[in-house]
Amino acid sequence: MLQLFKASSLPLLGFASLWALAAASHSPARSAGHLDKKCTGTISAYSDIADAVKCTTINIEAFTVPVGETFALSLLKGTTVNVLGEITFATGSDWAGPLASVTGTDITFNGNSHKWNGNGAYWWDGEGTNGGREIIFLLSPVEISGTMSNVYLLNPPVQAFSVSNSAALTISGATVDVADGNTDDLGHNTDGFDVSSSTDLTITGAYVNNQDCIAINDATTLVFEKSTCNGGHGISIGSIKTGKNVNGVKISNNKVTASANGLRIKTYVGATDASVSGVVYSGNTVTGCTSYGVVIEQDYTNSGATGTASDTVSIDGVSFTGTLTTVAVASTAKQVYGYTVGDGSGNARMRMARASTTARTSAPSGALVVSKSPSSGQYSTIAAAIASLGSSTSAASIFVEAGTYSGSIDITYGGALTIYGYTTDTSSYKKNVVTLTNDGSIGTDGNDDASGTLRVHKSDFKMYNIDVVNSYGHQAEQSQALALSAYGERQGYYGCSFVGYQDTVLTDTGTQLFGYSYIEGAVDYIFGQTANTWFDHCTIASNAAGTITASGPADSTTGIYAHVVFMYSSMTNIINAAGWEEWSSSSPNTADVILAEYENTGAGATTTSRVKWSKQLTSSTVSSYSMSKILGSTYADWIDSSYIG
Secondary structure, eight states, X not given: OEEEEEOSOOOBOOOOOOOOOOOOOOOOOOOGGGTTOOOEEEESSGGGHHHHTTSSEEEEOSEEXXXXXXXXXXXXXXXXXXXXXXXXXXXXXXXXXXXXEXXXXXXXXXXXXXXXXXXXXXTOOSOGGGSSSOOOOSEEEEEEEEEEEOOEEESOSSOSEEEOOSSOEEEESOEEEOGGGGGGGTTOSOEEEEEOSEEEEEEESOEEESSEEEEEOSEEEEEEXXXXXXXXXXXXXXXXXXXXXXXXXXXESOEEESOSEEEEEEEETTOOSOEEEEEEEESOEEEEESSEEEEEEEEEETTEEOSOOOOOSEEEEEEEOSSOOEEEEOTTSEEEEEEOOSSOTTOOOOOOXXXXXXXXXXXXXXXXXXXXXXXXXXXXXXXXXXXXXXXXOSOEEEEEOSEEEESOEEEOOSSOEEEEEOBSOTTSSTTBOEEEEEOOOHHHHSSTGGGOSEEEESSSEEEXXXXXXXXXXXXXXXXXXXXXXXXXXXXXXXXXEXXXXXXXXXXEEEEEEEESOEEEESBSOEEESXXXXXXXXXXXXXXXXXXXXXXOOOXXXXXXOOEEEEESOBOOTTSOTTOOOOSOSSSOOOSSOEEEEESOBSGGGOOTTSOTTSEEOOTTTGGGGSHHHHHOTTGGGTSOGGGOO
């Protein structure tokens, strides 16, 4: 049996994914006679540009940029630019672009919300930078320091702003509108802001419609705030390639709506000399995501995700702090998703934050209802509700009203089954008001499994916000008395509580996840044989002296041995200094077991006096105990990710 406990109180983790494609150009050298010329230049035709950029004030009136020409503004230091009319970019033949560029230092660029019309419909093929057409940027590069305000980019062919600033730049009030690209999704897979080789960049108050909002690929000290992202792939860091580093990013007070993803980090398989660090999310609101609310992928290649993660890109110091970030997704989407390798040699461990508290005080649509005072069509027990399903194999759900329900419950239903408990706070067990209780024991029922208050002998089962108690307690003999007996694949227990004395929770076969739950007992109160079980942010409480886990078997004929790992957990001083003990001193059978710890904290986490046959994992060996290794590579398809991290 393999049991993994990841139970410490960790900060909310946020992820984002971006794509950035650098396009760098440098201002040509000017003769001394052209520097700091105090004049006003006017651009009302393409032919005016060369003379206008010799002045430190430039007014741009409405005009059309000829096809095949770049509207290049190579500006003198301290220049002020005023856009006074719509700029249109002609089409008619393919070329490499970009459509426009702006370079210079200490620039004041006033867009005045006049449109720069890129006529993207000519270029769009629904593939963005992955398509067969030329990749043509609208404004690339934005390689200035100073300020840029109220620039309105309409229907860019692919990327809108490609920013590569080497000194402080604030972009405020920008608009990127690709609403016309909704037709047959032709404007898909483009970037509003593509950031590469950037230092000290602030983007504030932007509105990006129907594009990937921002792709941060290579940047130091970046703030993205008070902006609205509608459609596309949300706010992204990546794809991080070899030699690319993102450090010191704050993403705050943004709204992401109707996007495929909300917050995302994406790194290339095998990338080297690359990292993501010091990323802070605060006060963001994500709604209506169709794929993932928060996602991190370390399995990306040019051909797409591989499903096999690589930890060669270091990811560290990603957190949610300050004002709460909330994430809500469509019913078919996942709130949190990752294809990561845990903590391997690249130090790629993630610390995830959770979404806001919600209540569940009425039955979800289609659910059977169990009540202490059932009305017509309702049931008085969970067993009766399950019996009403008969031999069906369709997915079903049951909602249990507040109250205490006595007696043992056996669940063997043939289809996927979810049981919900009434609660005013779904985020943990602390506000649970539904209790299942029984007093069975091995002495009265014949064996451990039969003593269980709740016996789940099936695969594809979830339970939320229900307390399960075995009240048999401590007797002189045969005190084994289960609250839960779990046999089956893909079982999830979320915001639940399990209380007993000896053998409280049995996970005997299959795969199970316990998230933000509570487990109490005294003797061997989490135990099993061949199951693989993950406990995430759970409270493990001893109510008397004894042992927490009893994992078996030790079987040389099958090669299956006990595995128990505690990682990132907070341990109080109730933990014995030795940490672990053998089942029998006369036959310890400790040679092939793995009883290990990694980066735990608290008075009970000191390892100097641990038994010699226990193990302390390292940053390279802990990767063998990632969630995908414990629960299988498809774990993200069945766990409720809002209860992990």
